[in-house]
Amino acid sequence: MILRNTLLYLSRQTQLRGWMETSPLAGRFTKRFVAGQTLEQGIAVCRKLNAGCILTTIDHLGENVTSAAEAEASRDAYLEALERVAAENLPSTVSIKPTQFGMDLSEEFCQANLEPLVAAAARIGSCVEIDMEASGYLDRTLRLVRAMHSRHPSVRAVIQAYLRRGEADVEALCGDRIPVRLCKGAYNEPATLAFPSKRDVDRNYLRLARVLLRKGVYPAFATHDPNMVNPTLDAALELGVQAGQFEFQMLYGIRRDVQNMLTSGGYRLRLYVPYGVAWYPYFMRRLAERPANLLFLARNLFRH
Ligand SMILES: Cc1cc2nc3c(=O)[nH]c(=O)nc-3n(C[C@H](O)[C@H](O)[C@H](O)COP(=O)(O)OP(=O)(O)OC[C@H]3O[C@@H](n4cnc5c(N)ncnc54)[C@H](O)[C@@H]3O)c2cc1C
Numbered sequence: 001m002i003l004r005n006t007l008l009y010l011s012r013q014t015q016l017r018g019w020m021e022t023s024p025l026a027g028r029f030t031k032r033f034v035a036g037q038t039l040e041q042g043i044a045v046c047r048k049l050n051a052g053c054i055l056t057t058i059d060h061l062g063e064n065v066t067s068a069a070e071a072e073a074s075r076d077a078y079l080e081a082l083e084r085v086a087a088e089n090l091p092s093t094v095s096i097k098p099t100q101f102g103m104d105l106s107e108e109f110c111q112a113n114l115e116p117l118v119a120a121a122a123r124i125g126s127c128v129e130i131d132m133e134a135s136g137y138l139d140r141t142l143r144l145v146r147a148m149h150s151r152h153p154s155v156r157a158v159i160q161a162y163l164r165r166g167e168a169d170v171e172a173l174c175g176d177r178i179p180v181r182l183c184k185g186a187y188n189e190p191a192t193l194a195f196p197s198k199r200d201v202d203r204n205y206l207r208l209a210r211v212l213l214r215k216g217v218y219p220a221f222a223t224h225d226p227n228m229v230n231p232t233l234d235a236a237l238e239l240g241v242q243a244g245q246f247e248f249q250m251l252y253g254i255r256r257d258v259q260n261m262l263t264s265g266g267y268r269l270r271l272y273v274p275y276g277v278a279w280y281p282y283f284m285r286r287l288a289e290r291p292a293n294l295l296f297l298a299r300n301l302f303r304h
Helices: 002-011 014-021 026-030 039-051 068-087 107-124 135-151 166-175 198-215 226-239 256-264 280-289 293-302
Strands: 055-060 092-096 128-130 155-160 180-183 220-222 247-251 269-275
Touching: 002 280, 014 026, 014 280, 039 055, 039 068, 039 269, 055 068, 068 092, 068 107, 092 107, 092 269, 107 128, 107 135, 128 135, 135 155, 135 166, 155 166, 166 180, 166 198, 180 198, 198 226, 220 226, 226 256, 247 256, 256 269, 280 293
Parallel strands: 055 092, 055 269, 092 128, 128 155, 155 180, 180 220, 220 247, 247 269
Antiparallel strands: none
């Protein structure tokens, strides 16, 4: 727990971030979890995964931008990514973070900045998946999702099962026919808002998965945990939900054994494929989720 919290603390240190992201060793740190620094590398990974019948969602790395120009540059990077998705006919969505689109500047700016991307996704039959960040952004993010969904149906919300209010939010989104990605949650939250014990988070995840299977619109179950995957498959069978009516989502480079188990069983799997130079906070959250990854990092650093 101490190591996890330290890694999450370090993930927010901007000076360290600047130093790490410009390090010539960056590629060696990140290659297991990040497709590369350029769109070309991101698309190449999507193409390869798609050849193995795996769907993708592209993440142009970046968050907490501090100027309108940066937020607009993020939007343009995503518009370019969607153009490539359309040109290559890839079964890919895009995943964005509200703070990357200017949520820290203002809600109105963020909505206006995101709208052209959601419209572009609708035009090509893709979807914008709106990641959920720390709880301070939750209400604003749900308002953003609803505002986008009222104009184009091509958006997906994310709900974090570690939050106590998760069930109410899932019910409300299902009521509004908004698709949901369910994950456990990756940020450091106080016990007043989030279940502190893994057991309670897991229990809530499975409870919400059942709600989504019963009432959701093509739900996505984002987890690498076989103790979430298997009961969700059992629940789908019990509730008569067919394999094509939901999908699992996992992060690029994590638990390939569970990925193979799903694809060989004929289930839909979408991998979250991050690319870009701003890899540090994403990468540090992956380390915090599993500090044993530090060993992997050390091995790659000293391997020539
Ligand atoms: C597609 C996708 C989208 C996501 N979007 C969001 C989001 O919008 N907001 C948000 O807060 N969180 C998001 N997350 C992160 C999520 O909330 C969890 O922090 C993360 O997925 C770990 O939880 P788990 O369900 O895999 O279960 P865990 O119990 O944490 O892990 C289960 C097993 O998976 C493996 N594993 C998990 N993480 C790692 C890792 N980093 N490295 C190596 N092995 C690992 C381990 O073998 C572990 O035992 C997303 C996750 C995925 C897969």
